[in-house]
Amino acid sequence: MDKNQLNNHRTILFRYALLQLRDETVAEDAVQETLLAALQAGDSFRSESAVRTWLIGILKHKIADHYRAAEKYHSIEKTASGDEDDSNEALEQLIFNGKGHWIGTSSAWKNPDHALEQDEFWHVFDWCQKNLPKQHARAFMLREMVGLEMEDICQDMNISHNACRVNLHRARLGLRECLEQRWFNPKRPL
Amino acid sequence: MKSCKDISELLSESMERRLTWRERWAVRLHFFMCRSCSRFQQQVHFLRKAAGRFYPHENDKNQPS
Numbered sequence: 001m002d003k004n005q006l007n008n009h010r011t012i013l014f015r016y017a018l019l020q021l022r023d024e025t026v027a028e029d030a031v032q033e034t035l036l037a038a039l040q041a042g043d044s045f046r047s048e049s050a051v052r053t054w055l056i057g058i059l060k061h062k063i064a065d066h067y068r069a070a071e072k073y074h075s076i077e078k079t080a081s082g083d084e085d086d087s088n089e090a091l092e093q094l095i096f097n098g099k100g101h102w103i104g105t106s107s108a109w110k111n112p113d114h115a116l117e118q119d120e121f122w123h124v125f126d127w128c129q130k131n132l133p134k135q136h137a138r139a140f141m142l143r144e145m146v147g148l149e150m151e152d153i154c155q156d157m158n159i160s161h162n163a164c165r166v167n168l169h170r171a172r173l174g175l176r177e178c179l180e181q182r183w184f185n186p187k188r189p190l
Numbered sequence: 191m192k193s194c195k196d197i198s199e200l201l202s203e204s205m206e207r208r209l210t211w212r213e214r215w216a217v218r219l220h221f222f223m224c225r226s227c228s229r230f231q232q233q234v235h236f237l238r239k240a241a242g243r244f245y246p247h248e249n250d251k252n253q254p255s
Binding site: 015092096099100101102108109112113115116122125126129140141143144145147149150165168169172173175176179 | 193194195196198199202203205206207226227229230232233234236237238239240241242243244245
């Protein structure tokens with residue numbers, strides 16, 4: 001593998017690291033270390049996606065190292081995954097009625113592409129995705145921001161294919177709902 | 191007859207795999223009666239577009255007002 005190939009993966013790796021670490025310098029370091037480790041290993045891979053999976057595997061170790069080091073100074077908040085099911089049910093009950101029909105009649109999103117050019121929109125988007133249940137946000141992030149395929153997401157999160165599918169569906173419902181209420185068609189004062 | 195919830199699941203899945211012709215037919219039929227679901231399809235595509243451009247900043251602590 002040459003340097004150019006590695007650089008192609010840098011952007012993706014950086015996104016992945018930044019979403020987990022939330023600090024550009026730390027993320028940049030983790031990516032740098034990953035690429036160095038990869039260059040040293042320097043083996044040939046058949047496909048680009050195999051390389052991507054391999055690199056993300058290394059990066060995950062670097063991120064874990066970072067958290068282990070940080071844990072000596074701060075006690076890291078452990079995720080309370082037990083509560084997630086309740087909030088999942090709650091989300092669906094807010095969106096669909098007993099017969100599975102949408103509760104609110106949404107209006108069309110006007111000029112969605114225009115939103116992408118506004119800084120305010122990105123604050124809302126960030127806020128919305130941070131407020132998804134952690135598993136949903138993670139599946140969505142791996143799929144849509146990092147660009148992994150389903151298999152890799154299931155493996156990364158250590159969940160079944162079905163759980164993965166459900167997480168993605170709920171993430172999309174949740175994000176849609178949040179953007180609808182907070183950006184495209186705000187109805188009530190928030 | 192599939193509900194909006196079922197259709198929304200299929201629409202989400204269509205972002206990961208090609209739906210079977212039976213599923214595509216169910217979706218198309220449903221769209222005739224339900225505008226919310228056809229909007230959902232567009233919104234799911236928009237979410238992909240937005241997520242692909244999203245760049246998280248560490249100091250983004252602003253909440254929407």
